[in-house]
Amino acid sequence: MNNxxxxxxxxxxxxSSHDYKEARRSAQIIKANKPTAGQIIIAKNAKNGTYAIYLAxxxxxxxxGEPxxxxxxx
Structure with missing residues (x-):
């Protein structure tokens, strides 16, 4: 895990998702469907603990922005 x-x-x-594995699976699907979309980041919201997927x-x-x-x- 990156800090x-x-x-x-x-x-x-x-x-977004409350479950990391679900967020990662969604990110992999997004990356497979749009390989030219750029780098995808899975990040954990510092305030509420949910995981979100963003383009870098x-x-x-x-x-x-929020941390x-x-x-x-x-």
Missing amino acids: ENVFFNPGDAIS ENARDEKH YKITDKL
């Missing part, structure tokens, strides 16, 4: 912090706007999430290019700065911990990159 790297990143900030995202929750509205930019492609998908949608990362924000701390003033414009997440990166758990996986595809």
